[in-house]
Amino acid sequence: MLFYYLDLIGVAVFAASGVLASRDRELDLLGVIVVATLTAIGGGTIRDLLLDRHPIFWVSDNSYLIVISASAVATVVYLRNFPPPGNAFLVADAMGLSLFAISGANLALAAEHTPLIVVIMGAMTGVAGGVLRDVITARVPLILQRELYATAAIAGIAVYLMLESIAVPHAFAFGTGSLTVVTLRLFAIRWGWHLPVLRQE
Amino acid sequence: MLFYYLDLIGVAVFAASGVLASRDRELDLLGVIVVATLTAIGGGTIRDLLLDRHPIFWVSDNSYLIVISASAVATVVYLRNFPPPGNAFLVADAMGLSLFAISGANLALAAEHTPLIVVIMGAMTGVAGGVLRDVITARVPLILQRELYATAAIAGIAVYLMLESIAVPHAFAFGTGSLTVVTLRLFAIRWGWHLPVLRQE
């Protein structure tokens, strides 16, 4: 139940990030909603396809699409009246990344996959929607930026897995894992944190 | 049966649009056929994967791949001998968009999904092949253009759903829905119709 509400928050913030990414692309309202929807459902859909979970989460429960449309329309209305806060796009993306990374890891864990698969599945669920959004709106994918991105997701999943293995309450493990992702990602943007990068030519 | 032939026409025109998109990309003949194939089967494949319909439509029936190859080769031969009519690419894309949008909606409807899912599934089936084509051939996706695109698909699906709900013959509902998409899309290109767009910075 908790995970369900966190998933709904996840699609809402990713939908908002899709609208923010469409902002200077001259899309019409329905085009914006299509981009927001693809961003919001991309990661979870790939997760469900890879784990052969049918029906896909948003096919069997209309709440997701309703929340996505509501979030997209609210973001559009906001943007027509106010300038967006400076880092709105990056914050919305970081929140979506964190919620989907932990939710993808959680589902793979529940299906009793190995820790390696749990980490990969979580990372993929977290980054897929954002990569799709960036490719469709012709942006340089955030995952290609210098600051911690996949790393933040993987670190948070590791924290989540460690907490689950010592049998703390699920909500605490989920919360701490997600918070780790968001914090690492936003601090990395703010202070330019990054792992060693590959030597350039 | 009717839907089957309309699907074959859909893959043929999307294949032609894939060839037209490859035109100035210096692809060789087989490369062109690969791009045409991905464009033509992209939307329906994603539809079948999401609805867990196996085998995928073109895996169980070779007619699709034969029609796609024939359409691609015919388009290549035509282009080596004549200049393409001015808007050939946009017209082929509009026809593919319309046929796949209604066909995707039709399949979701037959599987008794809710209207919201039917609309989303139809829109996704219609736009996916074209987005894939534009990303692979490194073009700005048509869905990012200002003129009605996803909107045209969604409006046509709405017309189709309304007609189905009042029990007119399927062929009439399908035809009117498809025609709505093509007409809206082509008129939008011709006269620059668009919904309100998001305010630019």
Add this chain to the structure above:
Amino acid sequence: MLFYYLDLIGVAVFAASGVLASRDRELDLLGVIVVATLTAIGGGTIRDLLLDRHPIFWVSDNSYLIVISASAVATVVYLRNFPPPGNAFLVADAMGLSLFAISGANLALAAEHTPLIVVIMGAMTGVAGGVLRDVITARVPLILQRELYATAAIAGIAVYLMLESIAVPHAFAFGTGSLTVVTLRLFAIRWGWHLPVLRQE
């Protein structure tokens, strides 16, 4: 068993090609591993999804992800100490293309699909990982280059199918098919071989 080891070699070389493609993109170490993983598992994952083979090959067997990570880290370490051999990226890509094209064809053949499906499935398995890699790292996809690419894959699959149909040992058919792809592709790069290309405007 033979196919299993060839598949492992396939993911290893595609992972290396993913690292080489990330080289001048300022990705951090984990970002590089994510790109390497997507490149390495992309083609086979799409093959498994399309043929409805579950669990997906890397979900049920951790060896793949371990080999991918090891190959990616080894490539990163190498690149921090030595300049890459001139065509390392193109050679790694050609090897991955060849192994996955034949392996995709082999699986479709084992599932008793028609020759046309076998060819398409092989070609798609071979090119998908590389296209994904090029799109994510914002490069012009290799499939869009003038030299033989999809053509090399299709020619090798044809050789493989002919040899299988005359009942030579599997290993010989696989080896000759793969070698055909690599040789055609590398010779095409070296000497600029290409099929007739579509007339430019």
